[in-house]
Amino acid sequence: MKGLMQSIRALMRLKPAQKITRDYLISLLIAVSLALLVGAGIMMITGHDPIQSYTALVNGALGKPRAVGNTLAKTITLCLTGLAMSLAAKAGVFNVGGEGQLFLGAMAAAVVGAKVQGPAWLVVILSLLAAMVAGGLYALLPGWLKVKWKVDEVITTIMLNSVAIYFCSYLANGPLKTAERGIATGTDSIMKEAAFTPLIKLSNLTTGAFYAAVVVLIVWYIMTRSSVGFEMKLTGENDTFARYGGISTGRLMLWSMVFSGAICGMVGMLEVFGLHKRFITTVSNEFYFDGMLVAMIMRYNPFGVVLMSFFFAVLSIGGKSMELSAGVPSELILIVQSIIIFFMAAESGIRTSIVNWLSVRRARRRAEKEGA
Amino acid sequence: MQSTTNEIIRFEHVSKQYPGTLANDDVSLSIHKGEVFALVGENGAGKSTLMNLLYGMQKPTLGEIWIKGSRTGAQHNPESAMRMGVSMVHQHFKLVPGFTVAQNILLGHEPKKGLFYDEKAAVQRVRDLSEEYGLKVEATDTVRDLSVGLQQRVEILKALRTGADVLILDEPTAVLTPQETEELFVVIRRIVDEKNMTVILITHKLPEVMRISDRVGVMRRGRLEKVLSTAETNEREIASLMVGRDVIFDDLRTDQRAGKAMLELFNLKALNDRSLPALNGVTMCVRAGEIVGICGVEGNGQTELAECVAGMRTPTKGSISLCGREVTGQTPRRIRENGLSYIPEDRMSMGMDAKASIAENLLLGRQRTKEFSFLGLHLKKRRINRHTKKMVHSYDIRTSGIDELTGSLSGGNMQKVVIAREFEFDSPVLLVCQPTRGVDIGATEFIHEQIIQKRNEGCAILLISADLDELFRLSDRLVTLYDGRITGEFAAGSIDKESIGYFMTGGYQEVSAE
Known part of the structure; x- marks a missing residue:
């Protein structure tokens, strides 16, 4: 967690980019290749065959239908959390509290899914709504503090994470603890018929993917094609200008935060209905922070977030099986991820100095030619 | 190379390359002892860069600079420049506000008594200096309490302390009132005539060039276009050399009757960012078809007023009515809807989003209109692009394309983007602040024409500017603002630039009946 927070702080300095340019993609490609190379170097030092290990990684992530399913499921989680981060960051608010919103969403969905009686589709819809409302409302508080009193939302959201996580943990251990045998900490299981069914046998990929796809499309549309997205972009880049131009920046920031929280709540619901069928205290393992990293590396560009989520999912799922089959510790994957972040953070500095050096050299040459 | 007898500074084929721009391009120039040399040019023409090279703040990419017959080497820096007798007063003062005049002037070279600062000796030294050069200052005053003109004097004395005989002044009159400018010129003339010093004046105000300089060097796009003897040239020739084509400074106004009051302020009071009173009861009105210019030394409430x-900004008292409707304390959005367009003084932080494209900057305020969006939600990209191209064409915005980031445009073209956006709303009331600050002559001319055209179409325009020439050229009515109060109101032509300075610095006129 500590290392993660440091990466996040480093990346926080990177402002959202205008758009993903060709230069940026090239830098990204170089960063990824260099990171993989460094990873290979470490493997060699520790006595593993890099080619064999990377093959094991790719096979582990994409070799079998079940592996593909798991990788895609991971992609969806990263992607939704990454987009939640991007949505708020685009409007200039940093929602670092997605983890807490996710927990509350999961809890709300689990409660509704277990208590409400009715047709399965209705239970699903109600649980989804409950999760989104829970996550959204939980994001409303820091958003309101930010807009009304200029309280730094990074701090409040981080702190509210713990409040939500421990609150849910208390519920799952106390008042809402299930009476079922064999469940240490968790709530009652949700209505059986309402749970999502796997799309690929034995994998984590379920029908929940369709809900996720709809949300991804909506977020992508809002951010890139709509007037609201345009207003968010201007607010995030220069809120004085946005206000001057007649945009209600406060309201916009607040809504971005609420939607961001709602998406996080939905991720919680997808976990509960797809995987655990109830709320358990390990419903998320810092999923939101992984998503944040992806969002920051791709500078809050929605399409980029989708692509990078897939790459990180491959690393994460494949990393585990690499550990099993090639004996390479999965921590190595964390190193590779950190190096990518490192290079991306240094990217603009490196590129600027190269461009400067080139232009000075060109001018000198031209002057010499004219002088001769 | 042998230098001629009275040559004091020589540039030989000097070029300076910045990343992306050639700031100085093969400049050769010699400056004589005992002259006032004016260096003029538009913003970005390379005047300041050239002087920074001379003062050792930067190093030339190519070429050589000679001071008093000796070549400045790679080690040239402000310290060595000062040792060779070259001193520079920057546009932005570098004074310690809480120190006294004496402490500021002698900073780093304080006379000591044992271990301690010797106040008496310091005051005496400053008095001697002040007498020697005829620059009157009070050695024991605290700099914070001084007017801008006096602060500048302190800066000049600081520059002269080391016994410099070449003084570079970077845009010295930009912050001065006409009276203060006049006093500065007297000082310049005196140190040149009596002390046989050399003064290099960086400026873009042509009347001042004609008034004070002996010779003038005109720079354009990094090149030194021509060096002229001031006595043998005129403003028009210099201006066309600066711009590279003929410039016509004609009075653009056509006679027109002012219509009904469109913008009325009544007893308006407001605080500044530090919660100190900035507006102390401003009452005024702007009518349809007239331009009202607000004259004042910067920091007297203009920003807060706008x-x-x-x-x-929310006023603490008073009322504002726009097109007959009360809008006091409403949101910028509501005020815009009620018919105001606003060109803010600070275009980088308020007037535009430097990180957004020209198209996006021009779209703000229209993103939910039927013309540019479907149901107020889906942006019609093609319409937007077509509109942007039209604006780029009709406002003559020089750009590599409509997707170019606004922040990479030149000052003049940025301002044209702001003006294009605001003027196209066809609002009946325009609030125009510092429309040509940091804008080159060519674009200034264009912007002035646009403002006048708006007036002739019947808009009510409130113009706030620090540039008196601009105010006098455009305004139908002039209002002086001092310390958040209106100190005078004049019809165009009823007062000249010299007399208005009295009201800009606190002189008071019995407010004439409307």
Whole structure:
């Protein structure tokens, strides 16, 4: 967690980019290749065959239908959390509290899914709504503090994470603890018929993917094609200008935060209905922070977030099986991820100095030619 | 190379390359002892860069600089420049506000008594200096309490302390009132005539060039276009050399009757960012078809006045009515809807989003209109692009394309983007602040024409500017603002630039009946 927070702080300095340019993609490609190379170097030092290990990684992530399913499921989680981060960051608010919103969403969905009686589709819809409302409302508080009193939302959201996580943990251990045998900490299981069914046998990929796809499309549309997205972009880049131009920046920031929280709540619901069928205290393992990293590396560009989520999912799922089959510790994957972040953070500095050096050299040459 | 007898500074084929721009391009120039040399050019023409090279703040990419017959080497820096007798007063003062005049002037070279600062000796030294050069200052005053003109004197004395005989002044009159400018010129003339010093004046105000300089060097796009003897040239020739084509400074106004009051302020009071009173009861009105210019030394409430009118700042008292409707304290959005367009003084932080494209900057305020969006939600990209191209064409915005980031445009073209956006709303009331600050002559001319055209179409225009020439050229009525109060109101032509300075610095006129 500590290392993660440091990466996040480093990346926080990177402002959202205008758009993903060709230069940026090239830098990204170089960063990824260099990171993989460094990873290979470490493997060699520790006595593993890099080619064999990377093959094991790719096979582990994409070799079998079940592996593909798991990788895609991971992609969806990263992607939704990454987009939640991007949505708020685009409007200039940093929602670092997605983890807490996710927990509350999961809890709300689990409660509704277990208590409400009715047709399965209705239970699903109600649980989804409950999760989104829970996550959204939980994001409303820091958003309101930010807009009304200029309280730094990074701090409040981080702190509210713990409040939500421990609150849910208390519920799952106390008042809402299930009476079922064999469940240490968790709530009652949700209505059986309402749970999502796997799309690929034995994998984590379920029908929940369709809900996720709809949300991804909506977020992508809002951010890139709509007037609201345009207003968010201007607010995030220069809120004085946005206000001057007649945009209600406060309201916009607040809504971005609420939607961001709602998406996080939905991720919680997808976990509960797809995987655990109830709320358990390990419903998320810092999923939101992984998503944040992806969002920051791709500078809050929605399409980029989708692509990078897939790459990180491959690393994460494949990393585990690499550990099993090639004996390479999965921590190595964390190193590779950190190096990518490192290079991306240094990217603009490196590129600027190269461009400067080139232009000075060109001018000198031209002057010499004219002088001769 | 042998230098001629009275040559004091020589540039030989000097070029300076910045990343992306050639700031100085093969400049050769010699400056004589005992002259006032004016260096003129538009913004970005390379005047300041050239002087920074001389003063050792930067190093030339190519070429050589000679001071008093000796070549400045790679080690040249402000310290060595000062040792060779070259001193520079920057546009932005570098004074310690809480120190006294004496402490500021002698900073780093304080006379000591044992271990301690010797106040008496310091005051005496400053008095001697002040007498020697005829620059009157009070050695024991605290710099914070001095007017801008006096602060500048302190800066000049600081520059002269080391016994410099070449003084570079970078845009010295930009912050001065006409009276203060006049006093500065007297000082310059005196140190040149009596002390046989050399003064290099960086400026873009042509009347001042004609008034004070002996010779003038005109720079354009990094090149030294021509060096002229001031006595043998005129403003028009210099201006066309600066711009590279003929410039016509004609009076653009056509006679027109002012219509009904469109913008009325009544007893408006407001605080500044530090919660100190900035506006102390301003009452005024702007009528349809007239331009009202606000004259004042910067920091006398102009910024706050504009922000209150635009809804960016909440007045503490008083009222604002726009097109007959009360809009006091409403949001910028509501005020815009009620018919105000606003060109803010600070275009980088309020007037535009430097990180957004020209198309996006021009779209703000229209993103939910039927013309540019479907149901107020889906942006019609093609319409937007077509509109942007039209604006780029009709406002003559020089750009590599409509997707170019606004922040990479030149000052003049940025301002044209702001003006294009605001003027196209066809609002009946325009609030125009510092429309040509940092804008080159060519674009200034264009912007002035646009403002006048708006007036002739019947808009009510409130113009706030620090540039008196601009105010006098455009305004139908002039209002002086001092310390958040209106100190005078004049019809165009009823007062000249010299006399208005009295009201800009606190002189008071019995407010004439409307």
